[in-house]
Amino acid sequence: MSTPKKRLNRYNPASDDFKKEEFPFYWIARVYGRYNMAMEKTLKKIDLDIPRWRILFILKENGQSSISEISEHAIAKLSTVTKIVYRMKDDGLVDTAPCANDGRVTQVTITDKGRHMVEEIQVNTAHIFTNSFQGLSEAQIAKLNGTLEKIYANLPED
Numbered sequence: 001m002s003t004p005k006k007r008l009n010r011y012n013p014a015s016d017d018f019k020k021e022e023f024p025f026y027w028i029a030r031v032y033g034r035y036n037m038a039m040e041k042t043l044k045k046i047d048l049d050i051p052r053w054r055i056l057f058i059l060k061e062n063g064q065s066s067i068s069e070i071s072e073h074a075i076a077k078l079s080t081v082t083k084i085v086y087r088m089k090d091d092g093l094v095d096t097a098p099c100a101n102d103g104r105v106t107q108v109t110i111t112d113k114g115r116h117m118v119e120e121i122q123v124n125t126a127h128i129f130t131n132s133f134q135g136l137s138e139a140q141i142a143k144l145n146g147t148l149e150k151i152y153a154n155l156p157e158d
Contacts, residue, residue, distance in 0.1 A: 024151070038128050046120055051076065051084050052093070053121060059094065059110040060118050066105050082106075093117055 009015035010022050020026050036050065043053055054074040058065055065073075071081040085108055088094045093114035099105035110118070133141060 028148075035128070035132065039125065042125050042128065043121070046117075046124055048117070048121065051080070052088055055081070055084060055088060055108075056093065056110065056114055056118050056121065059108060059114065064107050064109040066099065066107055068105070070108060088114070 009017040010019045011024065012018060013023065039050055039053070043049055051074065054076075055070055058070050058073050062069070067082050067085055068078060070085070071078045074081060076084075085094060085096065085106075089096055091113075092111055095109050095111055096106050097109075099107050136144075
């Protein structure tokens, strides 16, 4: 008879009982990789990439954000986000301005052109979400999000 600890060992890469197909991060990585490939392929058709998509959707939801807030939500280095934001500004997708309370902080807002791009993205990528979550209920998706949020909170920040 297997003990609870023995059963949990198959999820732990440090264990001799480890099985990659039962390791949650194996599936998280595979899902994320496949999702990224589908998004890259679809976004390329409308001359966009994943980093710019992330920034546009962060701004769509938040209205405006500092570059450091965008960096945090996009899970990207501040220097990388800064470069992308200024390229997006050159493309007319976003505007930047110093923060009224702290001139050292750059606030980013989405432009009308950026909002139109968001609409185009939504039309072109809707099938990815629909297909990805086919057969799952709203409750299952909410439970999955809750589980992933708990795992995220358990991980070290650096």
